[in-house]
Amino acid sequence: MAQKTYMQALNDALREEMERDPNVLIIGEDVGQFGGCFGVTKGLFDQFGEKRVRDTPITESAIVGAATGAAAAGLRPVCELMFVDFIGVSMDQLFNQAAKMRYMFGGKTTIPMVLRAPQGAGIGAAAQHSQSLESWFMHIPGLKVAMPATPEDAYGLLLTAIRDDNPVVFLEHKVLYGVEGEVPDNAGAIPFGQAKICREGTDVTIVALSKMVYSALEAAETLAAKGINAEVIDPRTVSPLDMDTIIESVKKTHSLVVAHEAVKTGGAGAEIAAQVAEEIIDYLDTPIMRVGAPFTPVPFSPPLEEAFIPGAEDIVAAVEQIRS
Amino acid sequence: MAQKTYMQALNDALREEMERDPNVLIIGEDVGQFGGCFGVTKGLFDQFGEKRVRDTPITESAIVGAATGAAAAGLRPVCELMFVDFIGVSMDQLFNQAAKMRYMFGGKTTIPMVLRAPQGAGIGAAAQHSQSLESWFMHIPGLKVAMPATPEDAYGLLLTAIRDDNPVVFLEHKVLYGVEGEVPDNAGAIPFGQAKICREGTDVTIVALSKMVYSALEAAETLAAKGINAEVIDPRTVSPLDMDTIIESVKKTHSLVVAHEAVKTGGAGAEIAAQVAEEIIDYLDTPIMRVGAPFTPVPFSPPLEEAFIPGAEDIVAAVEQIRS
Amino acid sequence: MTISKKKMIEMYTTMYRIRQFESKLQEFFAASKIPGFVHLYLGEEAVAAGACAALNKEDYITSTHRGHGHLIAKGGDLKLMMAEIFGKSTGYCKGKGGSMHIADVDLGILGANGIVGGGGPIATGAGMAIQYRGEDRVAVCFFGDGASNQGTTQEALNLASAWELPVVFVNENNGYGISCPISKSMAITDIADRAAGYDMPGVIVDGNDVTAVYEAITAAVARARKGEGPSLVECKTYRWRGHFEGDACTYREKDEVDEWIKKDPIPRCAQKMLDEGILTEKELDALHAKIDTELQEAITFAEESPLPEPADLFEDVYA
C-alpha cells in the first residue's frame, strides 16, 4: 500500500501502460521534457524519448485530430489539453470525428484514444482556465467520460481509459493534483460505469463528482454530527453512468442531493436528478437537490472565486433544506 | 393576419431590423446572392448590398470571432452557421470570447450579436449535419438561447435576438423552414424567457422544444381521444428559461413530460425535469418522463433516422406509461 | 517521367468508373431514389484518379463531402458504395453513414467527411502513425479550395511539416466553395502559395490532366516515403454540376461551365491512349462495357439489398 499524489498516480498509469504496450504514446503541448503544464507527464520523456512523448505546436484541433487519425491507424494515443477550456478550438475533431467515426463507418473502426484535460476552479485562473465541462461530453454518444476523485481512481481509471477501444475524455481536477491518497500495491484497472460508495449512510444519498467528493464527505461528517447519516456516492465515470448504484441507494435513503463544480444549469447533476425522477420518484421523501456553481463565468478575484465554487457547506445546506 | 413560412418569417425579421438599424449586418457562408444554404437570407443581398450581407470564407472561428469583435466595436452582427454541427470548429469564439467578454471585462462592454444556426434531423443529412445542441449552449453563462417552433415565434424572437445586447444563439429547426403559420400583421418582438402555453389542459404537462412542439400537439390530440387532457408548453427560449410557467402548469396537472429532439442524456429536458423535482416534487403524482433521441449519433438511412427522431407516439407512450 | 501502359489504363479506368458512377447518381437523385444529399465529382475525376494511382493499398487517404471519386480511386467497392448511398444495410457503413461518411479502413480510406477541413488533422494523425512505426506508407489528404482556409487545414499543414510527416496534401481547387468564388474567399489565386509558409514544396498542376496529377503526386509521395516530409499539390479543376444536386448554380456563368466541360479529362486521356497506341477503340469500348456492367451490378445489388432494421440504430456506437 503506497501513499501517492493524484498526479503521481496518473503518471504511474501512463508509464505502466507505455511500458506494457508500445502502441501507447503521448502528444500535447509541453508534455515532453517540460513534463506538462501541471507536471503529469514528468519523467516520461526521459524514459521513453521524444518519439513517444511528443511536444506539439499550440494547435488543439491538430492535436485531437492527429490522435484520432493515429488511433484509426492502430495506435493508442493519449493526448493532453492543457486546460479543458481549450476544447473550444478542437471540439469538432472530438465530437464530430473521434466520437462518431465508428458509428458513421458502420462499426468498422475503433478509435482507442484518450483526451486528458484538467478541469476546475480554485487557482485564480479565471474564466477561460477554470471551467468544468463534463456535461458537454456526456451528451455526445460515442464518447466515454471519466472524472476520478482519488489517486487510486485516477490510476485505475486511466489504465482503463488507455485500454478502451473508444475515445475517452479523461477529466482531472487541477486542484486535486497534489492530493495524497492510498493506492494499493495490487491496484489495477477500474472498470468504467461502476460507481463507488464512498461512505455508507441511510438518510440521504449524496452523489458527488470529482473534487466535490471531498466536499460531500466533509458534509457527511458535519451532517453526522447533526444526526443525519449520509451515503456518499462517486459515479467516477459520467459516461457510462452507473445509475443502478445511485438508484439502489436512493431506494434506501429516500432522498437525493447531487453535487458538482460545473455550473448547475445544464450540468451532469440534472441528468442524474432527471433519471431518478423518472425511475423511482415514488421512493423520494424529499425534493431532489442539486449543488453546483452559479450561472456565471468563473471570476478571478479570490473572494469571488470562493463564492463561485460550491463546497461542503452548500451540500449541508441543501440536505438541511430538504429535510426541514 | 398573414400566412407565412417559418423561413419567410425569419427573412422578414432580418429585413425589418436591417431597415430599422444600420448597425445590423449579416455575415456567413453563402448568405449573399445565394441566399443561404436553406434560403433564409434570400433577397437581402439584392436589397442591402454586399456591404451588409456578406459571404465569408469557410472559416467558422473567423465568422463567429469577427461578429464578436464587430459587436464589441458597436455593430449588431447576425452571423450564420450553415449547420449548428459546425459549432465544433468555432466554439471557442462563442463560449470563451463572446459569452464571457462582458463578465471578464467587469461589465464594461456589450456583445450584441446573434448566431443563427439550423438544428435537427429529418433530411437524411447524417451524423455531422443533424444534431440538436441546445443543452451545450444553455450551460454557458453569458449566452441566451432561442428555439422558435412557429413562424410567429421565429419572427418575434429573432427581432428580440437582434435587439438584445448579449450574444444570442438562435436555433432554427431545418425541417420547420417550410412550415406555414399565421403571423399577425401587428406581430412584434417576443420577449425572451416567456413560455407559451400552446394548448391548455389539466391532466399532464408536456413541455416541448422546437419541432417537438408539433409532436406534442399531435400527441395531445391522440391523448384527448383517450380522455387525457394535456397541456402543451413551449418555452421558446431555453436560456433564459421560463420555469414559472412550467411550474404553474405542473402544479395544476401534477404530471410532467419533457420532449426534445436532442439526445436525451444530458439534454435540456434533464434541466427542466431536475428543476421541477427540486421545486415542486410534492405536486407530482407521476414520474417525470423525458422524451428525446436515443444515445446514438444521427444515422443516415431513412428507417434508422426515423427510429432516431422522437415523435408524437413517443410522447403518447410516455404519458400512458406514467399514468398506468 | 514515363508512365506505363498499365498505369495509363488503370487511371483511365478509374476516371471512367467515377464518371459513370456519378452520372448514375445524378439520375437517381433526380428520380428521388437517394435519401439526403449528394455532392458529385463530375469533371474532377482526374484528380482522384491521378493521385490514387500513385498510392498503394496500404496508404491512407482522407476524403471530403465530395468523396465518391476518392473512394473509387482508392479501390472502393462499387457495390458497397452504391448500397451505402441508397441507405441499405449491405452498404459500407450499414446505411449509417451515407454519401458523406463512406469509409473502408482496410483500403486505408479514413472516411469521407461532412466537415469542411475535417480530414486534415486525421490524415496528419495517420502520417504520425506511419512515422511512429517506421512504415513505408503515406497519407493523402484531399481538400477543397474552400477547405484550404479552414483553421484545421492550416494546423494540419503546420503539424505535418513541423514533424516531417509522410503526408501529401492534395488541394482540389475547383474555384468555388458552394457559391463563393476563391476571389472572394481568399486574397491569393494559387493555394500552392501557402506551402512556403510551412516550408514544404507547393506545386500547381492541371487537375484535368490525369498524367500531370499522377506525376506530381508520385513525386510528393516519393519525397514523403523518403522521410523528407509533406507536400502540397494544388490541382486546378472544376465541378460540372452544382455544389450539391439541386443547386441551380446561379453563381456561375454558363460560358465558364462550358469552357471547362471542353477540358473534360476523360476523352483527353482516351485520345492520348489511342494516339500512343496504348489501346484501340475496340479495347476502349470493351473497357467501357466492362465498367458499365460492373456498375449495373452495383446498382442491382444496392436496389435489391434490404434497408436496415430500426433496431440497428443502437449498434456500433461503442466498440
Next chain:
Amino acid sequence: MTISKKKMIEMYTTMYRIRQFESKLQEFFAASKIPGFVHLYLGEEAVAAGACAALNKEDYITSTHRGHGHLIAKGGDLKLMMAEIFGKSTGYCKGKGGSMHIADVDLGILGANGIVGGGGPIATGAGMAIQYRGEDRVAVCFFGDGASNQGTTQEALNLASAWELPVVFVNENNGYGISCPISKSMAITDIADRAAGYDMPGVIVDGNDVTAVYEAITAAVARARKGEGPSLVECKTYRWRGHFEGDACTYREKDEVDEWIKKDPIPRCAQKMLDEGILTEKELDALHAKIDTELQEAITFAEESPLPEPADLFEDVYA
C-alpha cells in the same frame, strides 16, 4: 523616416513604464501578493511601445495572455491595471478578469486573452466594423510565435486579407511557446513567411529596437488606413523570464538568455536619446522618477482598494 523627439520620449516612457510595472509584479508574485498566475513582458517592451506609438486612441488592439505591455502602451491606467491584477473591486474588471482579461474598450483595448490565438478573429471583427463605417481607424492584433500556428490566427489572416480589412498583425516572436522552441513548433524560422499565403506584406523587424518597430508598424498602419488591407509585422524578441512566474525555465540555456539581456531595448533607446541630445541624463532621471512615483501610486491604490464582495459574483453576466 525621422522620428520626432516627442515620439522618442513617449516610446521610451512607455517602455520604462512597462519595465517597472512588470518588475514590481515579479516581486509581488514572489511574495505571494498576487492571486493566479502572471506572464511577464520583461524584455519585450519595445514591441508594444513601438507598435502602439503608431496608433491613435481610437484604434483597436487585441492582446494576449502576456498583455500588460500592450495595455500600458495603449494608454492603460496603471492604477486600474494594478488593482485588477490584485483582484480588487476598483480594478479595470472589478476583479473579475485578472491579469489575463484586462480590457478598456474606451481605449480600444478589446482585451487581453487567455486563449492562444483568441484575439485574431476579434481584431478582424473590429477591422470589419471600421471598414463598415468607413472610419479612420485600424485594429492591431498582437500574437505570439506559438499563436501563429493556431487555426484561429490563420483564419483571421485570411479573412482580413480577403476583405482588405484595416488590421495589422503584430507577431511577437520570442522564440518559444512555453517550453517549445519554434524549431519544434514549425518548419519555418520567420513567421513573416506566412504573409505571402495571404497576399499581404510580411516584414521582419528587430523587436528590441523600438524605433524599428515603430517605423514598420507606422507603414503598416498607413497602408491599412488607406484601405490597402492588412499586414503582418514580425518582431523578433525574447522574454527574459519564464513563461509564467514560477517557471524554472529549464528548457533554455543561460547563455541564450544572457545574450538577449544584453540586447535590452531600454538602455539602447536611452543611449540613443542621450547621443542625439533628445534628453539629458538629468531629464532621464526625472522621467524615471516620475514614472516610479506614478507606479508607487498605482501600487498604493491597489493595495488600499477593497476586494470585491461575494455578491458581486452575480453581476455583469448579462447586459
